[in-house]
Amino acid sequence: MSLYLSAALASNRKGRFLQTVAGATPLTTDWISSPPASGLLLIQAEELTDTNTLQCLYHWAMQAGCAALVINLKAEQFTLLAQLPSPLDWQLVPAILRMQEEPGLTALLTSETNQAIAGFTGSADRHQHQAGDVVHTRYIRKHSNSGLLAFTTLPLWSLNLLDHSEILVSWLNWFVDHAGIAEQIIGPKAPSTDYTPDKHDLVVLLLLYAGSGMSLQALSEHNAVKQMFDVNSLDIVKRGEMLQQHDFIDEAGITATGKTCLQASQYWAYAPLLSEQLHTGAL
Incomplete structure (x- = not known):
């Protein structure tokens, strides 16, 4: 702490x-x-x-x-x-x-x-x-x-x-x-054959899971997402491309590998509330 x-x-x-x-x-x-x-x-x-x-x-x-x-x-x-x-x-x-x-x-x-x-x-x-x-x-x-x-x-x-x-x-x-998830400006990442998602990647995986069918582009333009996260520094679409290269997501959304990784993280607890917020717009 x-x-x-x-x-x-x-x-x-x-x-x-x-x-x-x-x-x-x-x-x-x-x-x-x-x-x-x-x-x-x-x-x-x-x-x-x-x-x-x-x-x-x-x-x-x-x-x-x-x-x-x-x-x-x-x-x-x-x-x-x-x-x-x-x-x-x-x-x-x-x-x-x-x-x-x-x-x-x-x-x-x-x-x-x-x-x-x-x-x-x-x-x-x-x-x-x-x-x-x-x-x-x-x-x-x-x-x-x-x-x-x-x-x-x-x-x-x-x-x-x-x-x-x-x-x-x-x-x-x-x-x-209970103070939220801090977002930071990130630099470019070099491709890795053994890639471990960082906390920003986990936020994107969380959004994809909670969005249940929403595209990366749709999530980056969602009003609730804009209010809760710094979408510019998070760069959801570009980060999603990296995650797709390493089989954490695919065209249909989050993969089994991505879900397993998300479930093992501290962010998994936010999934039900975030899903409700994305589908109702309520904060």
């Missing part, structure tokens, strides 16, 4: 705890001018001093492969949320969390968490971000392949987590796993 701490957070006790327990990497420069290329960035709410700073974080976090988690929340930062491109009605409210029967991060921090995030906008995972009906973590994203911006009231620097680093890391990993 690529987990980063803002330089300001890394300089205090909370940040040093997260470096030790979660293995987070501290940034040495200002995240506004030099943010990570991808991964999960943790910052303190007090760093969001004005609307421009919050919008800067929002725009970075909405990129596929990126996620931002704001911790150590203060009520004054919540007044800025209404100014985002997608306005949020979140409010910081007092709360009492009930003891949780299911093991996990929420159960470990229940007694130390006395605030919740109220609101109707955004989302919260019932298992990861709630204690019963109390929501301690909320997030927002544009669509299923965008990055996300999240706020949490959980004290992730609690000494109760010293012996539970794997639980903390697993909880943080959720944000990375």
Whole structure:
């Protein structure tokens, strides 16, 4: 997992705890001018001093492969949320969390968490971000392949987590796993007799499988695909030609070899949702 701490957070006790327990990497420069290329960035709410700073974080976090988690929340930062491109009605409210029967991060921090995030906008995972009906973590994203911006009231620097680093890391990993698939500009590939598809090839195989009958050209022009992926850098048609040379696809679509390769990858889990989005246009 690529987990980063803002330089300001890394300089205090909370940040040093997260470096030790979660293995987070501290940034040495200002995240506004030099943010990570991808991964999960943790910052303190007090760093969001004005609307421009919050919008800067929002725009970075909405990129596929990126996620931002704001911790150590203060009520004054919540007044800025209404100014985002997608306005949020979140409010910081007092709360009492009930003891949780299911093991996990929420159960470990229940007694130390006395605030919740109220609101109707955004989302919260019932298992990861709630204690019963109390929501301690909320997030927002544009669509299923965008990055996300999240706020949490959980004290992730609690000494109760010293012996539970794997639980903390697993909880943080959720944000990375739900931050979409980052696309990068690629260079030309030399033909290979023993070709192993990279992650960009796997995205094309995923699109072909989910499209069930759509051509490479049709997929590259599909509105839903354009909204979820960078079709210019992905170059679906050209990449498809390479995959066809190595028998991962043919004129009819994805081959048995291609499907086996896709099923063995992390992208296979996206197939049902992507298929629905391609055929309904809903994001």
